[in-house]
Amino acid sequence: MRFLSGLGLWALSLLAIAPVHAETTAFTGARVIDGTGRAPIANGVVVVTDGKITAVGTRARTAIPAGATRIDVTGKTIMPGIVNAHGHLFFDAKSAIPPRTQLADQLALYARYGITTVYSLGDDGVETVKLRDELRTAPFGPGMARLYVSGPVLTATSPDEGRAAVRANAALGVDIIKIRLEGPPDAPIRTPAVYGAMIEQAHVDKLRIAAHMFTADETRGLVDAGVDILAHSIRDRDVDPALIAEIKAKGVGYIPTLTRDLSVFVYESTPDFVTDPFFTREEAYRLPLAALLEPEAQARVKASAAAQAIKPALDQARRNLKLLSDAGVAIAMGTDTGAPTGRWQGYFEHLEMQMMVEAGLTPMKVLVAATGGAAKVMRIDDMVGTLRPGRQADLLVLGANPLADIRNTHSLEQVWIAGRKLD
Numbered sequence: 236m237r238f239l240s241g242l243g244l245w246a247l248s249l250l251a252i253a254p255v256h257a258e259t260t261a262f263t264g265a266r267v268i269d270g271t272g273r274a275p276i277a278n279g280v281v282v283v284t285d286g287k288i289t290a291v292g293t294r295a296r297t298a299i300p301a302g303a304t305r306i307d308v309t310g311k312t313i314m315p316g317i318v319n320a321h322g323h324l325f326f327d328a329k330s331a332i333p334p335r336t337q338l339a340d341q342l343a344l345y346a347r348y349g350i351t352t353v354y355s356l357g358d359d360g361v362e363t364v365k366l367r368d369e370l371r372t373a374p375f376g377p378g379m380a381r382l383y384v385s386g387p388v389l390t391a392t393s394p395d396e397g398r399a400a401v402r403a404n405a406a407l408g409v410d411i412i413k414i415r416l417e418g419p420p421d422a423p424i425r426t427p428a429v430y431g432a433m434i435e436q437a438h439v440d441k442l443r444i445a446a447h448m449f450t451a452d453e454t455r456g457l458v459d460a461g462v463d464i465l466a467h468s469i470r471d472r473d474v475d476p477a478l479i480a481e482i483k484a485k486g487v488g489y490i491p492t493l494t495r496d497l498s499v500f501v502y503e504s505t506p507d508f509v510t511d512p513f514f515t516r517e518e519a520y521r522l523p524l525a526a527l528l529e530p531e532a533q534a535r536v537k538a539s540a541a542a543q544a545i546k547p548a549l550d551q552a553r554r555n556l557k558l559l560s561d562a563g564v565a566i567a568m569g570t571d572t573g574a575p576t577g578r579w580q581g582y583f584e585h586l587e588m589q590m591m592v593e594a595g596l597t598p599m600k601v602l603v604a605a606t607g608g609a610a611k612v613m614r615i616d617d618m619v620g621t622l623r624p625g626r627q628a629d630l631l632v633l634g635a636n637p638l639a640d641i642r643n644t645h646s647l648e649q650v651w652i653a654g655r656k657l658d
């Protein structure tokens with residue numbers, strides 16, 4: 236932290252002595268929510284130079300360099316670009332469209348909705364690793380969200396197999412390891428011997444590790460074994476104070492993914508959100524939505540025991556989110572969007588924020604979880620997530636104030652990534 240704020244001061248002092256670069260932009264007059272949880276700045280100024288934020292403050296106290304391009308956003312709200320800590324990219328290998336194009340289209344879709352960073356937690360293999368590397372060498376100019384990847388989601392039947400799987404993903408160059416506890420109750424991956432070996436190996440390889448889990452008991456085992464991130468909600472019972480204390484003491488991040496559980500049953504009928512103009516504006520949703528709304532498809536969901544069972548699990552997830560947030564556990568907004576089953580990349584991140592507020596969190600807490608908080612949990616807060624000097628200029632301009640009503644994130648007017656405005 237000290238290093239970073241030092242960097243910000245350095246950037247400011249450089250501005251004071253160096254001639255102003257042609258690429259300086261100053262946003263003036265907006266309410267500025269900086270993503271840290273601090274009170275918003277009324278009538279604020281955000282200065283961006285060469286794609287990075289160089290100053291944020293009140294109009295009265297923030298110098299605008301001579302020659303800067305001024306963008307008057309009086310009466311609007313500026314917030315950081317949204318960080319989705321648990322998304323997915325997918326591609327159809329049989330499609331005539333190359334995988335790279337399919338993946339890039341999804342990053343552009345996220346970006347159109349103001350999701351400027353996506354942590355893809357798996358099943359996407361080597362193609363997303365290649366795309367991530369490509370985007371790292373070319374700056375984020377093409378209107379795509381920033382991408383971090385886990386590579387394939389891992390499971391194993393023995394500690395040795397688990398370690399080998401982690402090493403293989405590490406060799407791919409992934410940003411994080413993702414494991415999935417699933418299968419019958421006696422599945423080896425559910426035992427501390429197997430997942431513990433994988434957690435240990437990830438840490439040997441200097442990688443953090445996120446786990447797909449469901450129950451409080453699984454969570455306790457994972458946290459005892461040193462897992463870094465819980466990639467879903469605890470959905471079987473109220474999380475107990477001892478487990479809350481351990482999650483907090485170990486600094487484990489928690490990603491609720493409420494919309495993931497919603498998507499399992501919501502297409503048994505026609506959800507309200509499909510007529511929301513913020514949803515219907517997106518062409519990419521039309522075809523897959525039509526398939527989900529077919530009467531036979533809806534009947535299948537209605538008849539599915541698994542779909543019906545997730546309803547009480549979602550209620551439990553909401554309760555546990557409130558308990559964990561109130562206790563001060565680090566919450567990161569994540570959705571599990573990207574499975575081609577009605578988990579809408581872009582729109583669902585906004586619905587997730589709405590559901591988090593409905594679970595009892597304040598809009599400010601939710602906005603932090605979706606920006607600076609998510610970036611902190613994913614350890615990318617030196618790059619993105621907050622509007623502070625030295626960070627990438629990923630920001631959103633909204634027509635209405637999301638602190639007054641979280642659904643005002645739908646009033647998205649402009650998306651900027653690395654100081655460049657999306658068309």
Ligand SMILES: [Zn+2]
Nearest residue numbers: 321323356571
């Ligand atoms: Zn997932």
